[in-house]
Amino acid sequence: xxxxxxxxxxxxxxxxxxxxxxxxxxxxxxxxxxxxxxxxxxxxxxxxxxxxxxxxxxxxxxxxxxxxxxxxxxxxxxxxxxxxxxxxxxxxxxxxxxxxxxxxxxxxxxxxxxxxxxxxxxxxxxxxxxxxxxxxxxxxxxxxxxxxxxxxxxxxxxxxxxxxxxxxxxxxxxxxxxxxxxxxxxxxxxxxxxxxxxxxxxxxxxxxxxxxxxxxxxxxxxxxxxxxxxxxxxxxxxxxxxxxxxxxxxxxxxxxxxxxxxxxxxxxxxxxxxxxxxxxxxxxxxxxxxxxxxxxxxxxxxxxxxxxxxxxxxxxxxxxxxxxxxxxxxxxxxxxxxxxxxx
Amino acid sequence: xxxxxxxxxxxxxxxxxxxxxxxxxxxxxxxxxxxxxxxxxxxxxxxxxxxxxxxxxxxxxxxxxxxxxxxxxxxxxxxxxxxxxxxxxxxxxxxxxxxxxxxxxxxxxxxxxxxxxxxxxxxxxxxxxxxxxxxxxxxxxxxxxxxxxxxxxxxxxxxxxxxxxxxxxxxxxxxxxxxxxxxxxxxxxxxxxxxxxxxxxxxxxxxxxxxxxxxxxxxxxxxxxxxxxxxxxxxxxxxxxxxxxxxxxxxxxxxxxxxxxxxxxxxxxxxxxxxxxxxxxxxxxxxxxxxx
Numbered sequence: 130x131x132x133x134x135x136x137x138x139x140x141x142x143x144x145x146x147x148x149x150x151x152x153x154x155x156x157x158x159x160x161x162x163x164x165x166x167x168x169x170x171x172x173x174x175x176x177x178x179x180x181x182x183x184x185x186x187x188x189x190x191x192x193x194x195x196x197x198x199x200x201x202x203x204x205x206x207x208x209x210x211x212x213x214x215x216x217x218x219x220x221x222x223x224x225x226x227x228x229x230x231x232x233x234x235x236x237x238x239x240x241x242x243x244x245x246x247x248x249x250x251x252x253x254x255x256x257x258x259x260x261x262x263x264x265x266x267x268x269x270x271x272x273x274x275x276x277x278x279x280x281x282x283x284x285x286x287x288x289x290x291x292x293x294x295x296x297x298x299x300x301x302x303x304x305x306x307x308x309x310x311x312x313x314x315x316x317x318x319x320x321x322x323x324x325x326x327x328x329x330x331x332x333x334x335x336x337x338x339x340x341x342x343x344x345x346x347x348x349x350x351x352x353x354x355x356x357x358x359x360x361x362x363x364x365x366x367x368x369x370x371x372x373x374x375x376x377x378x379x380x381x382x383x384x385x386x387x388x389x390x391x392x393x394x395x396x397x398x399x400x401x402x403x404x405x406x407x408x409x410x411x412x413x414x415x416x417x418x419x420x421x422x423x424x425x426x427x428x429x430x431x432x433x434x435x436x437x438x439x440x441x442x443x444x445x446x447x448x449x450x451x452x453x454x455x456x457x458x459x460x461x462x463x464x465x466x467x468x469x470x471x472x
Numbered sequence: 473x474x475x476x477x478x479x480x481x482x483x484x485x486x487x488x489x490x491x492x493x494x495x496x497x498x499x500x501x502x503x504x505x506x507x508x509x510x511x512x513x514x515x516x517x518x519x520x521x522x523x524x525x526x527x528x529x530x531x532x533x534x535x536x537x538x539x540x541x542x543x544x545x546x547x548x549x550x551x552x553x554x555x556x557x558x559x560x561x562x563x564x565x566x567x568x569x570x571x572x573x574x575x576x577x578x579x580x581x582x583x584x585x586x587x588x589x590x591x592x593x594x595x596x597x598x599x600x601x602x603x604x605x606x607x608x609x610x611x612x613x614x615x616x617x618x619x620x621x622x623x624x625x626x627x628x629x630x631x632x633x634x635x636x637x638x639x640x641x642x643x644x645x646x647x648x649x650x651x652x653x654x655x656x657x658x659x660x661x662x663x664x665x666x667x668x669x670x671x672x673x674x675x676x677x678x679x680x681x682x683x684x685x686x687x688x689x690x691x692x693x694x695x696x697x698x699x700x701x702x703x704x705x706x707x708x709x710x711x712x713x714x715x716x717x718x719x720x721x722x723x724x725x726x727x728x729x730x731x732x733x734x735x736x737x738x739x740x741x742x743x744x745x746x747x748x749x750x751x752x753x754x755x756x757x758x759x760x761x762x763x764x
Contacts, residue, residue: 192571241748241752245748249744253741255737256737256738259735259736259738263738264732377692378689381574424583425583428582428688429579431578435579442569443569
């Protein structure tokens with residue numbers, strides 16, 4: 130039993146199965162509105178997970194993940210409008226296309242360092258909505274209004290009265306759990322170790338026979354694919370792919386919540402996604418109670434993200450996950466748990 | 473042919489503004505080796521200050537002075553409070569701090585002035601000069617822009633080359649340790665460098681605002697264009713910033729004239745990627761060996 134549980138794959142699969150059971154219980158017991166919120170959390174967790182692997186494990190920064198999400202969203206919208214393809218095919222096509230785009234950006238990014246990479250990805254974030262707004266493409270991409278995606282009802286097997294929101298929550302949660310299992314395994318495998326080796330010491334990694342360029346490009350591919358999947362899911366959940374949703378703000382918000390959760394941690398990515406979805410509605414509630422104007426509470430989440438980025442970076446802290454780890458270390462040094470000798 | 477001339481003149485005047493933005497980035501890069509992604513947000517705030525002062529006093533020039541003054545103060549404060557603590561930490565931390573500052577400033581500006589862009593007055597008429605019955609796409613205000621940016625450059629060159637304080641600033645950037653040993657207050661010089669850079673940015677903001685209007689997210693694209701210009705110039709050289717600004721200004725003007733205004737960010741991206749692919753640290757940067 131212990132040996133079986135020692136295998137990373139088995140451990141992650143068991144965790145994923147537990148997560149699926151837990152999510153099933155949650156989705157059948159909460160309101161349709163909460164189900165939609167859960168779906169949104171799940172899809173942002175997917176994008177945040179990709180970004181946290183890129184920044185935390187490979188040490189490359191991307192300020193343009195909103196652009197990858199936009200590509201995924203438009204791709205799946207086009208697939209579902211024109212080709213009437215089934216949902217999984219549309220999602221997988223989006224993933225494939227954004228992965229290819231990620232490879233393209235990654236090849237460019239592998240040559241760049243720090244501020245140059247940040248600036249290049251920043252300009253991608255600005256350019257993506259501009260392409261969608263371009264008049265010549267407006268027949269295809271719908272210009273400022275974007276594309277509205279036809280809503281697909283839940284499969285008939287589940288019964289005619291099955292709530293759409295619960296179905297959407299199931300789809301996004303399942304896609305995200307699969308992504309998390311893949312990412313968790315990848316970061317603990319040889320791939321993950323090589324990524325961290327490249328991040329920590331380029332010369333040592335190169336001497337150890339790791340091909341720097343290839344690792345950097347691969348990290349971008351993985352990360353872009355996650356963002357593309359998240360974008361495609363966003364288009365499905367909101368039935369819309371419009372340029373306004375994918376501005377610079379989205380890219381910077383993703384970065385902020387990933388730092389807030391703790392760079393490189395998948396748990397942190399989930400926490401970040403929860404904050405990203407809940408903070409705006411909390412601040413609206415709070416503002417209505419205090420009687421603040423819309424200008425103030427509309428900008429409140431942004432102010433929080435900005436402050437969080439600054440404070441965490443000045444303190445050199447590893448986000449919520451880092452705090453939890455420190456707490457656990459303190460607790461276990463005070464009250465050591467007696468474990469059976471593994472040998 | 474006429475359209476080409478118009479687009480070229482327009483490109484020169486907008487290129488001058490981009491050159492000022494690039495110069496602001498270059499000054500900061502030279503003094504602290506940080507790319508200040510909050511540059512656009514900082515001069516958005518100073519331009520809003522100018523907007524409010526102009527509304528309150530009715531005088532354009534008081535607002536103009538207020539913007540530059542606010543820029544100097546904001547730059548110095550930013551260096552002391554936010555950048556000094558991340559000195560010597562991994563470069564990713566400094567990038568994140570400036571991005572956090574960008575987000576925070578945009579949020580605060582949105583809280584104070586609201587999200588709708590406001591119109592901003594130009595210093596002089598924006599009706600083009602008339603030459604032989606044709607109206608050029610170059611106005612007295614454009615001439616003012618070119619004159620302001622060029623004289624700013626000249627002043628900065630004089631400051632850095634001909635004054636004791638400029639020498640100290642160059643020394644602090646070149647070798648902080650040695651400068652400290654010979655009695656230069658390096659910290660103060662860095663703060664001064666940031667203040668000058670933010671003041672330059674504030675000028676750019678006031679000059680570009682009549683065209684773009686002023687709003688919390690109005691200068692995002694200008695920052696990207698300015699960064700492109702600075703990278704073309706090598707991030708390290710003020711003359712490079714001027715040249716890069718002019719190049720980007722011209723390219724963007726042609727793109728918006730011959731293709732579409734919507735495509736200018738794509739044009740900037742194409743230029744930036746092309747330059748970075750050929751020279752990963754910009755066209756005018758001195759070649760410095762990197763490990764791998």
